[in-house]
Each structure stands twice: as C-alpha cells, then as structure tokens.
Amino acid sequence: MVNDKHKWKVSFYRPSSSRSKPERKQPPEQFVCPISGSLMADPVIVSSGQSFERNYVQVCRNLGFSPILSDGSKPDFSTVIPNLAIKSTILNWCDASAVDRPKPPELDSVEKLVRTLMASQEGNSRSENKKEEEISVSEKELLKGVAENPPVKFNHATTEVNRRPSYSSSGESVLSINPISPLPFTTRPSCYSSSSSSEIVADETLNPSSAEEEEIVVKLESPQVFEQEEGVKSLRNITRTMKEIRVPLCTTLLLSALQPLLNSKYSVIQINAVAAVVNISLEKINKVKIVRSGIVPPLIDILKGGYPEAQEHAAGAIFSLALDDENKTAIGVLGALQPLIHSLRSKSQQARQDSALALYHLSLVQGNRSKLVKLGSIPTLLGLARSGDLASRVLLILCNLAACAEGRAAMIDANAVECLVGILRRKEFDSEATRENCVAALYSVSQRSLRFKGLAREAGAVEVLREVEERGSERAREQVKRMLQMMRGREEWEADSVSFDSVMESGVMGRNRYRLGIGKNASGANTTEF
Structure with missing residues (x-):
C-alpha cells in the first residue's frame, strides 16, 4: 500500500522573472497617419499621393491648414479619395497581430491636435524669418551674385527624363551599373509642338491676375457656349505660340475655370480645353500643380469616352504629367492605368504612342x-x-x-x-x-x-x-x-x-x-x- 504522504504531488508554477511580457507589435509606417502618428481607421489618399486619416484631412481643409510632413513637404488636400486597399490591409494586419482595430478619432480631439500643430508651425516660421533677417551683409552680397549669374540651364530631355537621382519617388534604389552617357528619350507627347521650351523659370514678380488671365477666365466661366468656345480657343492659341506665358497662366483660378469644360458635350470646347492643358503642362514647373488641381480625373473620363481628337490630347496630357516623379503614384491611384491600356489599341497612332509612353513612365x-x-x-x-x-x-x-x-x-x-x-x-x-x-x-x-x-x-x-x-x-x-x-x-x-x-x-x-x-x-x- 502506497504511503498517503506520497499519494499526491502538487507542483506550483512560478513564472520566470527573466520572461517579459510580449511587446505590442508596432504597425508598419504606411499604416500610420503622418499627422496623428496613429493607426488609420478610415485612410484616404490625397492629390499629392500621401494617405491620411480622413478626419484629419477634413479638419485641415476646414481650417485651411497644410502641415509640414517629416520629409519637409506639404500635402495637397484638394482631392480626397478613399484608400480601400490600405484600409483592408490594415484590418488584416490588426487581426493577424492581435491588435484592436482602429476607430475613427473624434473631431474635437482632431481639431485640438491640428490647432496645436498650426501654432507650432507658425512659431517655427517666425523663427526662420528672424534668422533670415540676421544674414550678414557679405552673405547677402553672395546671394545677390548668384542671382545675377544663374546656373547653366540644361535642355528638356536632360533635366526631365535622363537625370539619374540616387532614389526615385517610389523609394526604390536606383544604383548605376557601368555608367554610360544618357540615351535620348521622347519627352513630349506626339501632339506637342517641337518648338516648346522647358527653360522657362517662374518669375514671382509676374502678376498672377494678369489681364490675359482675367479675360480668359471670364469667358471660360460664362454660361454662354460661344464665349466658352472663344475662351478655350484663345487659351489654346496663346499657350502654343507664347511659351513665356504658360507658367504665369497656370494658376488655381484658371485651372478651376478650365476643368469643367473638359467634360463639355460640345466637341470644339472639349478638344480645345484638353489641348490647352497639354500646352500648359509642357513646362516642368506646372506639372505637379496641374495634377493637384484635380484635372486628371476629367482627362481619364475623356480617355474612356471623349471625342477622338480629345482622346489623343488626353493621352498626351497624362504622358506629360507622368514625367514628374511626384505625379506618378497619384495618376495611378486616380485610375489612369486601365484606360491607358485600352488606348494602346486606339485607331489614332498619336493616342497609342502617348499612351505607351505614359505607361512606361508610370x-x-x-x-x-x-x-x-x-x-x-x-x-x-x-x-x-x-x-x-x-x-x-x-x-x-x-x-x-x-x-x-x-x-x-x-x-x-x-x-x-x-x-x-x-x-x-x-x-x-x-x-x-x-x-x-x-x-x-x-x-x-x-x-x-x-x-x-x-x-x-x-x-x-x-x-x-x-x-x-x-x-x-x-x-x-x-x-x-x-x-x-x-x-x-x-x-x-x-x-x-x-x-x-x-x-x-x-x-x-x-x-x-x-x-x-x-x-x-x-x-x-x-x-x-x-
């Protein structure tokens, strides 16, 4: 018979002090709102290509505030599109990582944080202005000398397409193997005039509300069809023949007046409006501004079902805008890829060529x-x-x-x-x-x-x-x-x-x-x- 004192064996488990609680898993950077630093519940993508929590974008737009991001850039909130792909990915990551799914932040707390950022940004701006005022006389003279002897300007192909940065907009490494001299690339849509120039530098002394702009905008916004037609024809003509006016005419006011006419049911208005966009987009400094104005969605609509000649110019416009690294992601997100693939089988040779070039750059x-x-x-x-x-x-x-x-x-x-x-x-x-x-x-x-x-x-x-x-x-x-x-x-x-x-x-x-x-x-x- 077994002794009673050996019949039961009770063991007590004491957790080792060396074991630590599992750390909370940190979400990937692309899941986090750049403003709040928190996991996004309702992510949206804006015109400049970044994704934010929707409520933060809404409050920033209401307050007219554009925060400075960690890379020093400022986002453009003019267009907001739900980012369903990243939202689904975030939810899947939360489920797989045993992390609570995020909830949209309350507007009161959002506004409080945004106003704090506004105050902080304003203070930094004042500090920078104060430092600038303290520049010594000798440094001012140096700056003046640079202004009087500007750097050499390079041609359109070299500066816009054949440059080799150490990184691209997509964050991918671009290391060079057996470096060779740059090879020529087509840098303009087929519908471009070969006499176009990329050497125009924006002159901030120009009055953005010039007489030409005011006259054209009045016609573009007129309820009379014949005046709209005169306006787009005039804009197309001067942006083709007067290279120096393309940059000063590329204003928010004019682009806003031109955008609705891209969807006009009248062929003459639609064709001339798209052609004017192509002419204005020829200047490198205008490309990002045009995309941020919200003109790309109407261009995509024209590719899908516009007048044939307007489709040619729309393909050329998207190709021109895609030359800028900052625009590539936004154009893809806005839905241009499928219509461009379809345009590869267009009856128009110009549309086919420019669609292929646009797809290459995108x-x-x-x-x-x-x-x-x-x-x-x-x-x-x-x-x-x-x-x-x-x-x-x-x-x-x-x-x-x-x-x-x-x-x-x-x-x-x-x-x-x-x-x-x-x-x-x-x-x-x-x-x-x-x-x-x-x-x-x-x-x-x-x-x-x-x-x-x-x-x-x-x-x-x-x-x-x-x-x-x-x-x-x-x-x-x-x-x-x-x-x-x-x-x-x-x-x-x-x-x-x-x-x-x-x-x-x-x-x-x-x-x-x-x-x-x-x-x-x-x-x-x-x-x-x-």
Whole structure:
C-alpha cells in the first residue's frame, strides 16, 4: 500500500522573472497617419499621393491648414479619395497581430491636435524669418551674385527624363551599373509642338491676375457656349505660340475655370480645353500643380469616352504629367492605368504612342507595376509586341513589369519567353533599340525563374541568342552571355556579378539604360502643332 504522504504531488508554477511580457507589435509606417502618428481607421489618399486619416484631412481643409510632413513637404488636400486597399490591409494586419482595430478619432480631439500643430508651425516660421533677417551683409552680397549669374540651364530631355537621382519617388534604389552617357528619350507627347521650351523659370514678380488671365477666365466661366468656345480657343492659341506665358497662366483660378469644360458635350470646347492643358503642362514647373488641381480625373473620363481628337490630347496630357516623379503614384491611384491600356489599341497612332509612353513612365513606380499586373495587362502588351505595333515602347513597359516578382510570374504564365524569342528570331526590328529592348525584356524574365531554362530551350532560344551575341550591341551581348551561361548550368558568374535586385532597380527599366524606340524617325521630333 502506497504511503498517503506520497499519494499526491502538487507542483506550483512560478513564472520566470527573466520572461517579459510580449511587446505590442508596432504597425508598419504606411499604416500610420503622418499627422496623428496613429493607426488609420478610415485612410484616404490625397492629390499629392500621401494617405491620411480622413478626419484629419477634413479638419485641415476646414481650417485651411497644410502641415509640414517629416520629409519637409506639404500635402495637397484638394482631392480626397478613399484608400480601400490600405484600409483592408490594415484590418488584416490588426487581426493577424492581435491588435484592436482602429476607430475613427473624434473631431474635437482632431481639431485640438491640428490647432496645436498650426501654432507650432507658425512659431517655427517666425523663427526662420528672424534668422533670415540676421544674414550678414557679405552673405547677402553672395546671394545677390548668384542671382545675377544663374546656373547653366540644361535642355528638356536632360533635366526631365535622363537625370539619374540616387532614389526615385517610389523609394526604390536606383544604383548605376557601368555608367554610360544618357540615351535620348521622347519627352513630349506626339501632339506637342517641337518648338516648346522647358527653360522657362517662374518669375514671382509676374502678376498672377494678369489681364490675359482675367479675360480668359471670364469667358471660360460664362454660361454662354460661344464665349466658352472663344475662351478655350484663345487659351489654346496663346499657350502654343507664347511659351513665356504658360507658367504665369497656370494658376488655381484658371485651372478651376478650365476643368469643367473638359467634360463639355460640345466637341470644339472639349478638344480645345484638353489641348490647352497639354500646352500648359509642357513646362516642368506646372506639372505637379496641374495634377493637384484635380484635372486628371476629367482627362481619364475623356480617355474612356471623349471625342477622338480629345482622346489623343488626353493621352498626351497624362504622358506629360507622368514625367514628374511626384505625379506618378497619384495618376495611378486616380485610375489612369486601365484606360491607358485600352488606348494602346486606339485607331489614332498619336493616342497609342502617348499612351505607351505614359505607361512606361508610370510603371517606373512599384505600386503601378503591381496594379498593371493585376489588371491583366501583360497578355495585351505581349500581343502588341508580337504584332510589331509600338514594339519598342511596349517592350520597355514589360521590362519594368518584370522588375517585380508578380510581374515575372505573370509573364512566364503568359508565354512571354516563347513570344520574345519569336520576336528575336523574326528580326523584324524598326531600330536597333527595339532588339535591345527585346533582349532586355527576355533577360528580365530569366532572373530568379526556375521555369525559364526549360521554356527557353523549348522555344529554341539558344540558337537565337548566339546570333545576337555575335551581331548585337554591346549591351545586348552582355545580357545574352549571362542568359546562355545560366542555361548551360554554369551559374558561378553570379558570385562576382551585381545582384539581380541592383540590376532591376538600376537600369533594366531605368530611364537612361535603354532608348525608347521611335521607329524610323530617329530624331523623335514632333511635327504636329495644335
């Protein structure tokens, strides 16, 4: 018989003092409102591309306040769009992280915080003004000397498209591999006049309410159709012929008066209104201002169902606005990608060309790449590349899409390897740039793909690539060499080569790595004036 004192064994668990309570999981930065620093319950995206809690945007707009963000920029609250994608992602993150779902903040507390920020910002502004007043005489003389001898101005293509910043608007690394001199890019829509200038610098001494502006605005806002027609015709004409007036005319007042006419049911008014937008957008300093004015949604509506000539100008306007890094994300969020894909099959050659160029520049941003893949654009792009129409431009878009994992997978699923090898085999190129872009697209698809080797052999790629290795350009031969080495199974070259991420981010789809094919007209000059 078991002794009673050994019958029960009771153990007491004492938590170790070394164990600490699990820390509250911090949300990703993009889930947090830049103003409040709290998780967003009802996120909205504004014209300048950032996302905020809706109530903070509402209060800031009511108070006429634009906060200075951590990067020193000021958001534009003129357009507010619900950001359903980030909202759904936030809720999923909360559920997965065992974090309470956020609730919209009360307006009273929001207003209190915003007013505190207003007071703080005003105080900082006064402090800066005081410091500026204390500049020494010698420093003022230096500043005066700089003003009297301004820096050298560069041409439109160099400053706007071929520049190589160390980072892009999407936050992606843009490291340079084997730096080469910039290659020419098309920098204007096909409907632009080739005589346009990008060297105009805003003169703050100009009166924003000039006589020309007042006269045009009165006509644009007139209830009489014939006066509206006169107004848009006059605006289109002077912004085409008088380059120096494009910047001073690009005011909030004029853009607000012009915007409703973009949706006019009268063809003459709509066509001339869109053409005027294209002319004004030619100046780099105007591009962000135009997007923030809310003109992009009407341009998208015109792409969907406007008059044919107006659709040509709308594609050109979106392409022009997409040249500025600050506009790329906003244009994609506002819904321009799907209509631009549709315009690639337009009957108008101008609309097709400018839509392709717009998509190329927009696809430099990672967020737009993902959207284009989800929209099912890759089969359409491959079909256009195979048909030869817009081949060089379309191939560059595909290079950009192949820079992300979902893009490469979608291209493999859409038989991109067979398609691109077939294009190289046919040798139907309108320029050497087209062949380079085709090789670049194939090289992009080959990276980190276990299926590429087998698909390439099935398509007979070895023979085609060897011919390119013998007769292609230096850039094409280098990429072909890497693909052939990979297909032979010798991948030791990867040890001393640049990582794939660096290659993708720096130049496979970069601005100065590959030329946009411009067909037989190698100069890319625009001949149509409007």
